[in-house]
Amino acid sequence: MSQQQRNLAEAESSPAAVPGETPPAYRPAQSDDDARSTAAAATGAGSGPARDQTEEKSGKKRRLQYPPAPEPLSVPVIDNHAHLDFRDGQIAVSVQQALEAARAVGVLGALCVGYDVASSEFSVTAAEEHPQLKAAVALHPNDAPVLAAQGDYDAAFARIAELARHDQVVAIGETGLDFYRTGEEGIAAQRRSFEDHIALAVERGLALQIHDRDAHAEVVEVLDAAPALPRAVVFHCFSGDAELARICNANGWYMSFAGTVTFKNAHALREALAVADPQLILVETDTPFLTPHPHRGQPNAPYLIPQTMRFMAEVRETGLDSLCQQVMLNTTQAYGSWT
Template identity: 55%
Template sequence: MTDGPIRSRSATEEASGSRRDRTRPPAPEPLPHPVADNHCHLDISDGDDWFSTEEAIAAAAEVGVTRIVQIGCDLPGARWAVEAAERHDALVAGVALHPNEAPGLAEAGELDAAIDEIERLATSSDRVRVVGETGLDHFRTGLEGRDAQVASFRRHIDLAKRLDKVLMIHDRDAHDEVLRVIDEEGPPDRWVMHCFSGDATVARACLDRGAHLSFAGTVTFKNAGALRGALRVTPWDRILVETDAPFLTPMPYRGRPNASYLVPLTMRAMAEVRGDDLGGLCAAVDATTTAVFGAW
C-alpha cells in the first residue's frame, strides 16, 4: 500500500476543473472541540502536489479534525480504504460500489461478483464500519442504468443490515426514489445521508425514518438556501459533518481542492446558520459520530 493518494480525479472532472486554482487553501482557525470528517476520499488526488495520507491526517488534527471515515467507491478504492484504516489510527473505512459504478458492472456481468467482494472486504477488518457510499444518482446515470443502480443499492442495504454496519447513502437528484427503496427494504439501525442535498421537507422525511444527515461544504454555498433550511430542522443528535474531499470545498475557497483540515469552515457556517454555540455544536457532532460509527 502507498501512503499517498493513488488516483487522480476522473477525466471529466479534470477537464471541467482544468483552469481552476488548485493551490491548497490556508488552514482555518482550529475548532474549540474535536470533530470527525465522516466522509472523505484520501485515495483521490487533486493535482500532482497534493497531501499524502499522513500529511492529510496531520493537517486535519492540527485544526481539531481528529478522526476521518475513508470511503472506497469501487473495488480498488475499497481495498485501499481497508488497508489505510488498518495502518492509520485516525481512520476507519467504508466499502461499497458507488451507484455510478453499478451500470457498467451489470453490463459486463460482473455486478454480483463485485458486491460479493465488497462483502468480503466489509468483514475483513473491524476497522470497516460502513457499507457505502451506495445509493442512487440520477444526475450522471440515465434511465438505461437506473435498474442496475437500484439492484446494487438493494444488495448494499442487505449487507449493512446483515453485517451490522452503517449504511452510507449517495443521493443525487433521486430523493423520492432513494426513500422508496429504503421503505421497501427497511433501513438498517444506523444510516447516513451523505452530503445531504435536500430541503427541509426531504430532511424531515429522512429523519422520520431514522437517518442521520451529513452536511458538507455545499451548506456554505450562496445558492444553498434550501439546504440551510434542512440544517435548521435537523436535531443536534442527527447532525454529522463531512468534506467529501477532494470535492465540495466550502466557501470562500469553492473550486479549490478540499481536504479534512477545512472542516472548521463548514462547522462554523453550520453553527451560524443554526444560531448555535460552536463548541456545543462540535461536541454534539463528535458524540453523534461515535454513536453512529463507534469509537476509534
C-alpha cells in the same frame, strides 16, 4: 478519563495550526529535492483517479492551490466522508500528512470511503495503518450499471462483501441512487445494487452511507421498502430540502453536511440544516470535492472541516463548541467508538 476527554487531549497534543497559512504538506514544492521528498512521503496515497482540473459546469480551469488553514476547533470532530486515494492539484500528500494537518485544527480522523473495489481496498488498508481512520466499502451507484452491463457486478459485490468483514469497516458506502449521471437504462441496476448494499449493511451490523443525487423520493422509497434497515442510515453530502430533512428526522436518519451548505445558492440546503434534528447532524468534506466557500473549486481536504462547522453553527444559531460536541457524539452513535 471519558472518550470526550481523550479526544480533547489528542487534539491538544497536535501541532498548532497557523490560521491563514496553507499547511506545509499542501504547499507547492520549492525545489526538485522538495518535490522528490514530498512524492516519497506520499507513497501509497493518491493511488486512485485524478480529479478533473476543470470545473464541471463552467468548463473553466480550477485553482489548484490548497486553501489556507482555518482557525482550529476547540472541540474536535470527525470528517464523516473523505476520499483519501484521489489525486488533486499538483501536491502529493500522504494519508499521514493529511491526518496531521486535520488534527492540528481539531479534526481527529475521518471515514475513508470506497466507491469501487480498488478504492474500498485502499480504505481498508488505510484504516489498518492509521488508527484515526475507519473504512467504508461499496460500489458507487454510477459504477453499478457499468459493472452489470459488463457482467462483472456479482464478482465485484462479492469482493465488497468480503471486505465488509474487516474489523476497521464501520459502514457500507457510498451506495444509493444517482439520476444525474445515470440514465433510465441504468436505473434498475442501480436500484438492485442499492438494495444489495442495504442488505449487506444489515447482515454485517454496519452503518449505511447513501449517495443521493437527484433521487430523493426514490431513495426514500427504497429505504421504506427494505425488509430491514442498517443500524444507522446516513445521507452523505445531504442535498435535500427541509421536507427531506423532516423525513430524516422522523426516521432517525443522519444528515451529513458538506461544503455545499456554504455555497451562495444553497438556500434550500440551509433551510434543511436549520430544521434538522441536532442528534442527526454530521459533517464531512467529501475530499477532494466540494470545498467550502470562499474556496469553492479548489482542492478540498479534512483540515477544512472547521470552516464548514462554523458556517453550520451560524445557520443553526447555536454555539460552535456545543454543535461540535453534538456532532462528535452523533458520529460515535452512528459508527461506534473512534479509537
